[in-house]
Amino acid sequence: MYWITAVLIGHGLNALSYVLDKVLLTKSIKNPFAFTFYIGLLGLLIVVAAPWGLFLPSASLLIVDLLAGVFFSSALLFFFLALQTGETSRIVPFIGGAIPVFTYIFAFFFLQERLTSLQLWGFIVLVIGTILMALEDKKKISNLQSKKLSRQKWLFGILAALSFALSFGLSKIAFDYQPFLSAFIWTRFGGFFFPVLFLFSKNLRQEIFKAALVFKEKTGLMYLVAQTFGAGGYIFINYAISLASVSLVNAMQGVQYVFILVIALLGTIKYPNLLKENMSRKNLLIKILAVAVITAGLSLIAFS
Template sequence: MNWLLVALLGQLLSAAATLIDKILLTRSSFRPVSYAFWLGILGAFAVFLVPFGFEILSFRASAFAALSGATFIYGLYFFFLALRRGEFSGMVPALGGITPVAALLSSAVIAGTSLAGLEWAGFAFLVLGSVALALAEPKGARLFLAAALLAAGALLGLSSALAKEVFAETGFISGLIWIKAWGIAAALGFLFSRSARAEIFGAVRRPEARGLFIGGRLAATLGSFLLYFAISLAHPALVEATQGARYAFVFAAAWLLLGENFRGKILALKIFATFLIALGLGSLALGEYAKSLPAVPAERPIVWGVTFSEKFSRELGLDWRANYLAILDELKPARLRLIAYWDEIEREPGARDFASLDWQLDEAERRGVPVILALGLKMPRWPECHAPDWAEALPEAEEEKALSEHVLEVVLRYRDRASIIMWQVENEPFLMFGACRARLHEFFHGELALVRALDPERPVLLTDGGELGLWTHAARDGDVFGTTMYRKVYPKVIGPLFGVIEYPLGPDYFRVKERFVRWWTGKGDQRFIVIELQGEPWSPVHLRDVPFEDQIEMFSPAYFADTIEYAKRAGFEEYYLWGAEWWWWMKEVNGTDEYWNYARQLYRH
């Protein structure tokens, strides 16, 4: 059963109960202690589950059940204290920002569990959305509310983590019965206080709101049962994070029924929070969809190719021809991606030199290696846009005309080469990255149309960034789609603060994204490949200037192997590795042949 749907239904019932609670609390019909007490007592409905499964627990499970039941009741008490003093529309989401974090930390301590991939993304968006809603509260109330909400969130998060352990040992039904039984015991503890007894029994004697109270408690009880069931199916932190989903209902209800008024910055903040919550729920839904996908066959046939950049090989101080021949003869990749750099071919206007590219294609053809030829302005390797100096000085329209002439000459020269299996037009044309000036879309589409007109038989490959690219435009306009796949990167904005970071994305991210794009474009049979699979460190400076030890730390041989396994689990059938020049440089210049040898085994497998 899908835990997310169960959790959302439970949150909807809980939101309805909380709305009733706020109505009654504003009338002073009931007090927070009476709410917590009666919600605990209504846990007695769990007795009806006894015929469906009940067993005696171990000492550990019994202790966890007792703590889970008690912390749940007392967590509710602190929440009702906060609800009495704060705006209803702010308290519910504020708790939703605290409880998931408490559940995550508690689960890590108790069971050593954590989240992965899209779960992290969904969790983060939901918590941030809830925090944004909490910040919309009036400043004067924040000190008291913060203390009450922190206590409530910590206790409720701990309760969820403990409940998960109970369910893991005894199953959902038996575990729920015991947790609710201990919740009743905790609720009865309120009766030791004379003032609490007065509030509890004084409240039920007031007939004017008895129907609302009973309805609210029943909705809360049923919602609680559903949320416990969701916890038995998923990580407690994820279930708690879905509290943000209450906001759509809360926002409308508080505005329409309770007369709470939102305008200006407060309204903008709540709308922004709603957007974050929607992203969080979407991420969790995609994560659940990913889990439903068929397993990727471990031993399926995979085509392993490589990208070669003459320019980058020279920048490393290598004999680029020896580097290229070593790749062909020692590694023996199944396919190649070669690059027609504009600034290398046409250093002066109209004076084109194809000798180096001719030689690369000749050597590939001698060995029967198929080639993808990339052409255009934006090509692989920094600075991404590789225009000759003379072209960069031209007005935009004239530069585009000169680029079209370059593309024309490249296609006319090589379209009769049997080794070229497809053209790659530009590199990640829809991703704003690199030292490039913005291009009008009509220029790119004109370039694309030119290649197709000159060679209508060969397919055109368009590429996009794997993690941040949308994919939809490139897949729509291209015959074949190619994604990059990078795990460790140095972001331009936050890199100076955090250094190299690793994307918190699992391989299923690519599987889900691929299926979504196929559906969006209506091109279900389109070929998808990984055109750039990271095989070298990502550094803010050129790798030749990075200390050897730092390069190993950023991208170790073990991490290289792990990246290959990660890529296999993403489910593609064709991969072009990135970094063969660096592997050769590490071997020939730095005396480290682990990368080269691992790649050789991979290509020969």
């Protein structure tokens, strides 16, 4: 069960990365396109490991590798767009709850994975928990602009979840037929190819070059720390996918929500406006209940 340990470590690192990303999007790099571009660029650092395990796969597998990276970068873009319009501890569990569902649909048709009855009950519990976490305060969407932002939040969230699921599903195919390190390096090339397309837009190109100034500021170190956590989490998650069912790996995100909730709570206490979290007693109780339900559902799936 080494994959379970890898998943827990990976999601713990991702929780730290997600919250830091939210802080940076609020205080530093405000453009999600620029943020995605530099994550893709930094992802190429894995190329330094090429001498120890990079192989040229067949044309079909190379396409799978690159597409896995492309979908991952697109997922990050949609994820960051969603973060700009929603609470961190609300939108992240919504996306995370949808990823296992989309992943299993992919795995059902392309990887011949099947759910047991216990796993099916786990998914039902997961959906209930996701609905609880996604409940919207009606007072917050009383005007037209807020309603528009709310719709955008869930649209970006769905697109992010779908893209993540496609990325992880394709990665599972890649890891099944290639050495892990080689396939992972090729996915990083694909992960950079998508954001490179942003440079063809004059406005986005200006935002990307403008965002580069962050590395000369104090927030530059925070950005590098956030991406280090994210990269570490991503490697652990992908390693777990190479060892076990991609559906079960993606389902085990309950612990990540616990980390995010705790981090968001501590962050809101010290910096009330930093993460834009609504930490009233009512909302906190709902989120704690939702996290408990989601964790129970994910546990049923993971340990069935």
